[in-house]
Amino acid sequence: MGDLYNNKLCIEESMEDVYEQKEDTERLIINDENEKLRLENQNKFDSIKSLLKQNMEFQDLINLVMVKTQFDYVKLKKKMKGVTIFFICLCILAIALGSYYAIKIKPYLLIKFLSLFVLIIILFLITRKIVRRRTYKIHVKNCNKLELNFKDLVLSVRGLLDNYGKLSGEIPVELAKCISKKHRICNYDKYFTFICENNKNIRKEIKNKKLKIFKGIFCKNKYMLSIIESAENNYFNTVFVYNRRDSFEEAIKSYLKDQE
DSSP states (O other), X not given: OHHHHHHHHHHHHHHHHHHHHHXXXXXXXXXXXXXXXXXXXXXXXXXXXXXHHHHHHHHHHHHHHHHHHTOOHHHHHHHHHHHHHHHHHHHHHHHHHHHHHHHHTOTTHHHHHHHHHHHHHHHHHHHHHHHHHHHHXXXXXXXXXXXXXXXXXXXXXXXXXXXXXXXXXXXXXXXXXXXXXXXXXXXXXXXXXHHHHHOTTTTTGGGOHHHHTTTTOTTOXXXXXXXXXXXXXXXXXXXXXXXXXXXXXXXXXXXXXXXX
């Protein structure tokens, strides 16, 4: 009986050792997976910060061109406003004449005046484009006179667009929406859009669906970087375990939630 009891104890101890080893192995696997996941998210933080810092360098060059050329979007806006007012007056005059002649003289003339109205709208759109293109060409000439390398400027704009294309796949949409709500479109973003719309090589890029969520906040690279760093320090790499998040997305969402 004693031998049987001893054998039973040995078997139970062996089974306990097996279970403990199994639990330790599973724990190690889970820890390795968690470490791997955190490393991937840390790399995401580092990659996004690197892109934003590069954007800030591009932004400095673009700002330098704006300052040296004294680019003023308000002047362009006034030109466009003048063109708009002129064509609105022309449309009102056409409608008034069309209505008068249709009622007093010949009803079929109304069709001709409606056609004229459509033609005026087409001319309006063409004129707006011509004014923008002319302003753009004058701006390029000013850059050349001041010995500013306009090609470098275009490369900076393309670089920003490429980086934001990459960021669009990494940064939560909530972050972009939060920044756009807090900040109005600045002169830098208007200038940025002005270059994109008038340069045939990069015109289509600003219309990219992914880039539309960033439209109006291209100048907020420094602000966005501060958010990423705060989320990383306070929610991802924090020493407080209860406040620690395991992914980039969770850290950003927690940061934005606490800012509400």
